Each structure stands twice: as C-alpha cells, then as structure tokens.
Amino acid sequence: MQKKRIAFHTLGCKLNFSETSTISRQFGMEDFEIVDFEQEADVYVVHTCSVTATAEHKCKTSIKQAHKRNPGAKVAVIGCAAQANPVMFLRMEGVTWVLGNEDKFRLEELVKKQEHSGLFPEENDDSGGLTGNHADSIREVSDISKTRQFIPSYSMNDRTRSFFKVQDGCDYFCTFCSIPYMRGRSRSESVENTLQVAREIAATDIKEIILTGVNIGDFGRQNGERFMDLLIRLDQLEGIDRIRISSIEPELLADEIIELVSKSGKLLPHFHIPLQAGTDKVLGLMKRKYKREVFANRVASIKSLMPQACIAADVIVGFPGETAEDFEEACTFIESLDITYLHVFSYSERPGTRALQFEGKVDEKEKRRRSQGLHEISEKKKQAFYESQLGKxxxxxxxxxxxxxxxxxxxxxxxxxxxxxxxxxxxxxxxxxxxxxxxxxxxxxxxxx
Ligand code: SF4
CATH class of the missing domain: 2.40.50 (OB fold (Dihydrolipoamide Acetyltransferase, E2P))
Incomplete structure (x- = not known):
C-alpha cells in the first residue's frame, strides 16, 4: 500500500508545538510520510489556538488553505479552538476530524481506523473521496474540565532545542483567560516519570530543553511534589547541556528556585514572568494572585544573584477598567523594573471568561496606542541590556x-x-x-x- 502523506501546521504556544511533535511521531514511518504543510498531502492536521480572536481566525485560514491545496485531502482540526468551537469547524469544507485537547492524542488511531475502513480516496480516484460530505466526520471533544490525563510531549523539529511539556492546565481562572476552559485542570506526571521522558530527550542530539506548561510552577501539586523537586533532578541530568524554564507565575517563582538557577551550570539565567498589569487595581480585576510589589521583589531577587539574567514579562493592555491614568501608572512601574523586554498583548474578549461582563471597555485605537507605548519601553530596555553585556x-x-x-x-x-x-x-x-x-x-x- 502506498504511504499516505500527512502534513502538520501548528498555531499558538510552545505547548502546542511540543504536542504536535509528539503526535506526528505517533504516525511512524511505515504507513505515513510527513510532508510540509505547503505541499500536497492526503491528511492535513491543523493544531489550533484560541487565545485571541485573531488566533482563531488564523486557524480557519489554515484549514481553507489546506483544503484548497488538495480538495481531496482530509483535514483534522485539533486543540484549543477545536475544543471551544467544534461545530463551527465540522461545518468547514474538507474537515473530517475535530478533536479536543484530550482527544487529539488519539488522532493516529482515528486516522488509521478510517484508512483501514477504505474511506481514503485511492490514487487516480477522481471522485475527491468523501470530502465535503460530512457523513463520515468525527467529532471527539471530551469534557476537558474532567480530564486528569497528562501526556508528556516534546518537540524535535529543530535539532538543537526541544520544548518539553511537563505540565498542562490551570486552576487559576484569571478573569481574562480562557485557557483553563480549553486545557482543563492543572496536572502533571510524577517527577520520576517526567525524568524518564527527559532521559529520552537526553539520548538524542538535543542540547537544550525548554520546560513548558500552562502554569509550570504548579507542577507536581497533585502528586505532593514541587516544581523545585523536578528542577533539582533535572539539574543532574546527563546528556543535556542547558535547561530553560519558560513562563512561571511570579508568586510561584520561589527564592529557592532562583537560588538553584544561580548555582546551576545547566539551568539558565533566563526568566519569563507574566506581570499582565502594572497596577494593583487592574491585577485585582484580573484576579491575579499577587500585587505588583511581589513581581518587583522577584525581579530584585533574580538580579541580586544573577545581574546578567534576562527577564521577560508579559503585559496585557486595554483590559476593561484600565483607564489612561492606570496605564500611565503601569508604564512608570514597568520602566522602574530591571527587566529585559516585554511581550505585549492587547486585551481580547474570550467567550466564557468573567471579564466579558466588566465595564470600562477600552476601544481598539486606544489599545493600539498603549501597545505601541509598551513596545517602545521594551525596545529601549532590550537595547540597554544588550549594550550592557558587550565585551562579556x-x-x-x-x-x-x-x-x-x-x-x-x-x-x-x-x-x-x-x-x-x-x-x-x-x-x-x-x-x-x-x-x-x-x-x-x-x-x-x-x-x-
Ligand atoms: S495563570 Fe491565569 S493567565 Fe495563566 S493560564 Fe492560568 S488562568 Fe490563564
């Protein structure tokens, strides 16, 4: 039997990239050949993101492009946007599978099942298969709030660095964020099982691991373990030169973690800490679990032990209730922080979140102005940081x-x-x-x- 060509396209976060890589490896080389998404394929997989309305729009565009490239191909739509809006995707031309965040790990089983049932068009079959006929479409979107399943994943796309998913889901329910509704409750594997997967990565040529998760600092809580326990063990892992910690909530970035990184030759002095808002008023509206002084304190702790450390911060502009004065106050606070650069996001309404009900909406033009202001601060900080490191x-x-x-x-x-x-x-x-x-x-x- 001729090999089927399968192509993957991933939108969104590093978590999605690590999961796509794991899902693609499940297909194996025997029956499938992985081709570029820009090429003609028999199966296209679009791993979706729903973090903003723009992200969702991009998912739809990718699905349409895949269908246009080969109208006879079958398209699988998986991940967050599929979880949020399965019916909308099922109605799109060419879409055969719509799989939520728990179910997407069964993609290989479902594709093979369909292949063996003869529903793939054979070579020279000009009927276009069953595309456009949704009778054979499969929708598997489990109630994610109930899932406790955790599938560790890691990317292998670029052979130098691997995004290693060690945690999924979140129990925080910040008022702007739909991720807990898409990815479910916080969960992870035990330290021991996580290390087993890390050893798999260490056995490859990969030199650097980037630890990823939705709320990575929450790793291990369900098993009575701590993220710190994992870091201590990973710090001793043979076969990996460098480990980065991706985004970690400020109140979970404990002093002991900062100290461990400062003494380690393997855990790198690079921190990504979501600030989200620069005033206590907006942090309160967002239901974040810290005041801005906690953030400033974390930055100071890092810099006192590792003056050369890179610190990135996420900030959202235009959250409902953020006035122009609040924004000015936030800018002054952010400018005072010894951080390296910002990831700036314009607030985007997400279905099901509490902020939808909030008053004080900020119009798009004003959001753009605020975003531009923070981008300028970020650029200045980054330039100053790079220049401060010259000669080292x-x-x-x-x-x-x-x-x-x-x-x-x-x-x-x-x-x-x-x-x-x-x-x-x-x-x-x-x-x-x-x-x-x-x-x-x-x-x-x-x-x-
Ligand atoms: S901590 Fe807040 S922003 Fe981050 S994933 Fe959880 S709910 Fe969303």
Missing part, C-alpha cells in the same frame, strides 16, 4: 539556519547572536565574546569566537 563572554548554542551568510544562536541569558555561517558550529555550544549590537529586523549581537 558567553556560551552560545548555534542553530542550523543560514541567512544572508550568517548563522544564529542564543547565549545562556537569551541574547540573540550571529556569526558568519560555519556548518561545523551547528548544534555546538561555543564560547564567544559579544562585540557589537546591530539591528536586522530585531536586535542582534555580533560576536568574536
């Missing part, structure tokens, strides 16, 4: 890209660097000295080896 030595993990004669990599503290392309550097950790800062679309440092 770091270790860079070089990636395989080759753009205009250069290759790129990242220092321990997440400075983006480049050097003339040399294939021998790919996936190697090499000491460098930062020489100058330049701008090629974004800030980048040239280095001396």
């Amino acid at each position: 030595s770091f270790n860079v993990l070089w990636e395989s890209d080759h753009v205009n004669g250069f290759m790129h990599g990242w220092t321990e503290n997440y400075i983006h660097v480049r050097t003339p392309f040399n294939p021998e550097f790919i996936n190697q950790v090499i000491p460098v000295k930062l020489m100058s800062v330049t701008r090629v679309k974004e800030l980048i440092c040239d280095v001396m080896l």
